[in-house]
Amino acid sequence: MADLIEHFKKGTFEEQYWLPAHNKRRESSLFRNNKYLLKNIIKAPCWVCFTQQELEVHHVFEWAFWEALEKQKITNMLKAISFYDDEYISQAEKPEVLHEMIDELEEDEPVLKSPDDLRNLVVLCKKHHRLKFTGIHSISFPIWLAVAGVPSEGGILTREQILTAVERVQQLDSALSSYASKDYKFL
Ligand SMILES: [Zn+2]
Secondary structure, eight states, X not given: OXXXXXXXXXXXXXXXXXXXXXXXXXXXXXXXXHHHIIIIISOOOOTTXXXXXXXXXXXXXXXXXXXXXXXXXXXXXXXXXXXTOHHHHTTSSSHHHHHHHHHHHHHHOSSOOOTTSGGGEEEEEHHHHTSTTTSTTTSOHHHHHHHHTSOSSSSSSOXXXXXXXXXXXHHHHHHHHHXXXXXXXXX
């Protein structure tokens, strides 16, 4: 029996980081092609919730940091996280194309050269990419990793239930703070 019952925890964090000198971001033809391939040919869903709605393509290692990073290390880390595992690939409409592309890349370019390499890209819906409390850009890595590690079936809660609960808590919080400031809204 667990010592603590399940509970929500709330925290705030600030971040500070260094950015190496980099060129102004331009969409490369490699990125454009890979984005088209993932969204329109392979029809890869959101990596977190498997939806096909409001899809965006996320760079795992950000473009702005790329020049300062060790490419072999990046390759090892991407392999360790393994975004393109069998469970995810099987959710795509054309899993065989995705399998083929990844296998080809691993053979032709064992170490990543570009941030726009398919292996550094992951499809996320807007909610799991950018939105507050649920997006990879707005929660810390330990929390994001834990959410990503929740099994899609057979867990205490599903990934979707956990994320829905977090959003409801957020809505409740903003409703309560608007009451607190006497900013009543009558519907
Ligand atoms: Zn999603």
